Amino acid sequence: QVQLVQSGAEVKKPGASMKVSCKASGYSFTGYYLHWVRQAPGQGLEWMGWINPNSGATNYAQKFQGRVTMTRDTSISTAYMELRSLKSDDTAVYYCARGLAVSGAAMFDWWGQGTLVTVSS
Amino acid sequence: DIQMTQSPSSLSASVGDRVTITCRASQSITSYLNWYQQKPGTAPKLLIYGASSLQSGVPSRFSGSGSGTDFTLTISGLQPEDFATYYCQQSFSIPRTFGQGTNVEVK
Numbered sequence: 001q002v003q004l005v006q007s008g009a010e011v012k013k014p015g016a017s018m019k020v021s022c023k024a025s026g027y028s029f030t031g032y033y034l035h036w037v038r039q040a041p042g043q044g045l046e047w048m049g050w051i052n053p054n055s056g057a058t059n060y061a062q063k064f065q066g067r068v069t070m071t072r073d074t075s076i077s078t079a080y081m082e083l084r085s086l087k088s089d090d091t092a093v094y095y096c097a098r099g100l101a102v103s104g105a106a107m108f109d110w111w112g113q114g115t116l117v118t119v120s121s
Numbered sequence: 122d123i124q125m126t127q128s129p130s131s132l133s134a135s136v137g138d139r140v141t142i143t144c145r146a147s148q149s150i151t152s153y154l155n156w157y158q159q160k161p162g163t164a165p166k167l168l169i170y171g172a173s174s175l176q177s178g179v180p181s182r183f184s185g186s187g188s189g190t191d192f193t194l195t196i197s198g199l200q201p202e203d204f205a206t207y208y209c210q211q212s213f214s215i216p217r218t219f220g221q222g223t224n225v226e227v228k
Binding site: 035044059061097102103104105106108109113114 | 152153157163165166170174176208210215216218219220221222
């Protein structure tokens with residue numbers, strides 16, 4: 001059974017950094033891209049970027065360029081998303097999601113449970 | 122970036138109703154369109170991929186159609202567990218973008 005288990009909720013002050021982990025199990029960690037998607041309270045879904053766990057290559061949404069870093073540790077099948085210079089509007093639930101492609105169609109087929117990050121002074 | 126626009130933003134329906142949600146892309150995305158269901162406090166769940174393919178384990182009352190810029194998600198015979206928010210998402214290009222969501226609530 002595929003599982004993505006994320007780290008727990010965090011409270012951060014403006015200007016600080018956050019780092020969320022996503023531990024994968026039940027499948028080959030290096031065989032699938034991992035994406036990060038966030039959701040501000042009461043709002044929709046916003047894609048942040050992906051990491052290829054095999055190569056470590058990344059692709060970030062322009063909005064987050066320079067402020068986000070996605071990494072992985074293949075020895076423990078875990079991906080990380082670090083966001084720096086936090087602002088109050090970074091308060092959101094952050095999800096990791098596995099990327100799957102079927103006959104050319106790409107999708108997010110499994111999701112972590114989400115990690116609430118609250119940015120408040 | 123490709124903008125995804127869903128309509129309506131919310132709708133009220135009763136158990137047994139046929140519900141249709143539409144999603145429009147700002148440019149052609151061929152059939153690279155996915156639908157997700159999200160219930161409060163939980164992660165989104167993939168329902169439909171490639172515009173019309175049903176994800177494994179998803180009830181057959183869910184169906185998707187469309188290509189190019191216009192897509193629909195249909196729920197044929199709404200069930201109590203279907204009251205949720207639905208999102209479309211394009212996988213044609215980076216950045217991946219989502220619609221704003223459609224909240225299906227009890228009438």
